Amino acid sequence: MPELSTSEIVAKYTYGTWRPQKGWKPMTIAKAEGTCFWDDKGKRYLDMSAQLMCSNLGHQNPAVVEAICQQAKTLCFAAPGFATEVRAKLATKLLEVVPKGIEKFFFATSGTEANECAVKMARLMTGKHKILARYNGYHGSTATSAALTGDFRRWFAEPTRSTVDGVIHVPECNSYRPGPFANASATVDYVEYVLKNEANVAAMIIEPVVGTNGVLVPPDDYLPRLREVTKKYGVLLIADEVMAGWGRTGAWFSVNHWGVEPDILVTAKGVTSAMAPLGVVGTTRAVADFFEDGWFAHGHTYESHALTLAPAVAAIGEYQRLGLIERAQSMGKVFGAKLAKLKERHPSVGDVRGLGLFWAVELVKDRATKEPFGTFHDKYARKPMLIDQVNAKMLEKGVYTVGWMSHFVLAPPLIVSEAELDECVAAFDDALTIADAQAKG
Secondary structure, three states, X not given: OOOOOHHHHHHHHOOOOOOOOOOOOOOOEEEEEEOEEEEOOOOEEEEOOHHHHOOOOOEXXXXXXXXXXXXXXXXXXXXXXXXXXXXXXXXXXXOOOOXXXXXXXXXEOOHHHXXXXXXXXXXXXXXXXXXXXXXXXXXXXXXXXXXXXXXHHHXXXXXXXXXXXXXXXXXXXXXXXXXXXXXXHHHHHHHHHHHHHOOOEEEEEXXXXXXXXXXXXXOOOHHHHHHHHHHHOOOEEEEEOOOOOOOOOOOOOHHHHHOOOOOEEEEOHHHOOOOOOOEEEEEEHHHHHHHHHOOOOOOOOOOOOHHHHHHHHHHHHHHHHOOHHHHHHHHHXXXXXXXXXXXXXXXXXXXXEEXXXXXXXXXXXXXXXXXXXXXXXXXXXXXXXXXXXXXXXXXXXXEEOEEEOOEEEEOOOOOOOHHHHHHHHHHHHHHHHHHHOOOOO
């Protein structure tokens, strides 16, 4: 019997996420460094989506590696009822960079777990149950987080109301595809209408800049008005910064661009540059004060796990030392200008949008109608997706990107060079001819 390869063993004995298992042939990654990774045959790939928009410092950052090693030698685990030095260090370090007003933290091991905690806290504090979330938002795959999610990934878990009641979805703010609303103000008006007509609403959860579903950057008046409306109705605002945080948009957290102060901040991914699994829930002092006497009815074994906290302390230090927040601003402008030229050259490119080093290139069959090449319904029905064909061509050219429905999410490590941005754009120039052949010129 022939010996199975690493890829074959992984496909046969482990599950590939968000996909039917038949036909899965995962690439084997042998090593990674900086902005690149290599397969088991030695081929180099430029990582233009930081894996899953999370390796913000690049791969194998030496300071973070060292922090993990030193913590492993000192203390790997202590039950969460104990204090540890690294827990105190991370809490103190976070206070240097989180949005104004966020003062107390809970440490989970993923973004979806952190969102579960945030919603539970909001319900406990307010004594209310309903949560507003937005279509095209993604908040995770566990029960409550899946119910909050507005895209097709929720459909697999439905009926979510059998286990998670009280989630109300409202439209997101999408300047390219505004739907029934003419502008951001009308979108907020709809939220206010819902709040006027719904009792028992505890919180609203949003991705301030929507991530996988299109890098949707709101107009400047949207988030400040949304914050006003939630305050008016006594509704907590939860900012899900799992993807948009940690310099990705050219600010420590994307809410900073609009001076908005959430009641609860949720983040993960870039907090350790994905070199260890950590999710963070940060709250205002007002939220924290409720739990002085009220039960904080949440927790799990790996909460505040020392091996997840140490790399976060080091990662924050590296963001600061390397000036990566400012670099994301400057390099983002460079990248945006280069991507805009793709739209000039390729009729299949309907829109290019982004902030910092967080960009989307959206493909359409027809620019006039904005008809996409693929939809949630197509994906759910397992129809062939053109985005996958273009992505395969990009991989052939040695550039890794996340393609989703009918757009690419471009979020390279914040250490990316201009030469590497040019390499990415050149690969797109070639790969987009596949989409151009099916687009209306």
